[in-house]
Amino acid sequence: MIETISKNIFLYASQSRALNTAAKKWGLRFGASQVVAGETIESAMKAAKSLNEKGLVCTVDHLGEFVSSREEASEATEYCIRTLDSIAESGAQCNLSLKLTQLGLDIDVDFCLHNMRRILDTAKKHQNFVRIDMEDYAHCQMTLDMLRELRKEYENVGTVIQAYLHRSLQDVKDLKGVPLRLVKGAYKESPEVAYQDKKQVDENYMRIIREHLLSGSYTAIATHDHNIIAKVKEFVEEHGISRDQFEFQMLYGIRKEMQVQLAEEGYTMRVYIPFGNDWFGYFMRRLAERPQNVAFAIKGLFSK
Ligand code: FAD
Known part of the structure; x- marks a missing residue:
């Protein structure tokens, strides 16, 4: 149940034009450099x-x-x-x-x-x-x-x-x-x-x-x-x-x-x-596939 909700949130985020555009200015974050x-x-x-x-x-x-x-x-x-x-x-x-x-x-x-x-x-x-x-x-x-x-x-x-x-x-x-x-x-x-x-x-x-x-x-x-x-x-x-x-x-x-x-x-x-x-949409789709990966995204929040 929780897995389905988080999957849908990540897929939704991956399709957000605003978030994708904003993320271009952030540089690789949230642990995205592990997969990009x-x-x-x-x-x-x-x-x-x-x-x-x-x-x-x-x-x-x-x-x-x-x-x-x-x-x-x-x-x-x-x-x-x-x-x-x-x-x-x-x-x-x-x-x-x-x-x-x-x-x-x-x-x-x-x-x-x-x-x-x-x-x-x-x-x-x-x-x-x-x-x-x-x-x-x-x-x-x-x-x-x-x-x-x-x-x-x-x-x-x-x-x-x-x-x-x-x-x-x-x-x-x-x-x-x-x-x-x-x-x-x-x-x-x-x-x-x-x-x-x-x-x-x-x-x-x-x-x-x-x-x-x-x-x-x-x-x-x-x-x-x-x-x-x-x-x-x-x-x-x-x-x-x-x-x-x-x-x-x-x-x-x-x-x-x-x-x-x-x-x-x-x-x-x-x-x-x-x-x-x-990188944002791609990264969100990877998180949707495997919510366990959220752990490294959270770590990445603090380390860039
Ligand atoms: P899943 O069903 O996600 O996973 C099966 C099992 O694999 C899991 O239960 C687990 O045991 C193991 N596993 C999976 N991930 C991990 C992990 N990170 N660590 C440890 N174990 C893990 N999709 C498209 O729609 N269009 C494309 O053009 C496209 N191109 C792709 C190109 C490549 C090279 C790859 C690998 C995938 C591509 N995909 C594409 C994504 C694909 O459709 C799947 O969404 C993605 O690969 C996840 O499915 P899976 O086959 O790995 O198996």
């Missing part, structure tokens, strides 16, 4: 290189929410391009994750498509890959439509499918051959479109993982759930699925020992590194 790798590209590259040294590969995400003007979307596009250039310069084993709403999806779809093409041209030049994160349900169909359009011209782009959505098994079937990151889902969605019960989400998660792996498609299994990870290990063993066909992914700062352990076992382990001054 600083505010600059340099700090993200430093984190990536240090994880690479431990045998982990990375993806970086320049945090940004509530983009409502063309100027902001163009700025975010330039930032993505600069980030891809920095990854190439630094030699880090790292790709890019981004959100289409940052690039103007809510402003003008064609403008967003144009921005994505510029980013993907840069990624192609550097032989790198770009992952389109999946946002809330209201943006799901638009994201998949844009991915389909981009896949006609680019192979170095993929997206994310969320197991909590009823539609996901069909989406995974339709996206055979496309590199997908499969996740449980991080937003608050209605029972009309999403499973609310953890058991049902977990069952659907395994269903879509099995579907994508068996179709021979490259699959990123992004979870901190050791039960799911154990089941995936068993499944790939049973079906003789090569380790080149899948990777595990986890978020920066979460289950760090397990990240290293999976890499030591010979699995590809990719760490998702968020950075930037727009």
Whole structure:
């Protein structure tokens, strides 16, 4: 009960434009630096290189929410391009994750498509890959439509499918051959479109993982759930699925020992590194997922 209330409070805070805007001026606070790798590209590259040294590969995400003007979307596009250039310069084993709403999806779809093409041209030049994160349900169909359009011209782009959505098994079937990151889902969605019960989400998660792996498609299994990870290990063993066909992914700062352990076992382990001054919404969603993390947020209140 208390867990549900706190989860809803954090999800509500994550969606508050006023709090997100205010937090940009505060600098990383409340312990956010445990899950956000600083505010600059340099700090993200430093984190990536240090994880690479431990045998982990990375993806970086320049945090940004509530983009409502063309100027902001163009700025975010330039930032993505600069980030891809920095990854190439630094030699880090790292790709890019981004959100289409940052690039103007809510402003003008064609403008967003144009921005994505510029980013993907840069990624192609550097032989790198770009992952389109999946946002809330209201943006799901638009994201998949844009991915389909981009896949006609680019192979170095993929997206994310969320197991909590009823539609996901069909989406995974339709996206055979496309590199997908499969996740449980991080937003608050209605029972009309999403499973609310953890058991049902977990069952659907395994269903879509099995579907994508068996179709021979490259699959990123992004979870901190050791039960799911154990089941995936068993499944790939049973079906003789090569380790080149899948990777595990986890978020920066979460289950760090397990990240290293999976890499030591010979699995590809990719760490998702968020950075930037727009950290508040991301941090609130992590607290919503795991209220135990509130302890480090409270400690952070006093230490910055
Ligand atoms: P949960 O069901 O939250 O946790 C399962 C179990 O894992 C817990 O019971 C606990 O035993 C263990 N556990 C979880 N967290 C911890 C911890 N901090 N410490 C110790 N044990 C822990 N969501 C989207 O909607 N769109 C995206 O594009 C997206 N991209 C993502 C990218 C990556 C790399 C990752 C890892 C997640 C992403 N997510 C995304 C978030 C995802 O949807 C989930 O909200 C998030 O991963 C929490 O679910 P979980 O699978 O880790 O399992």
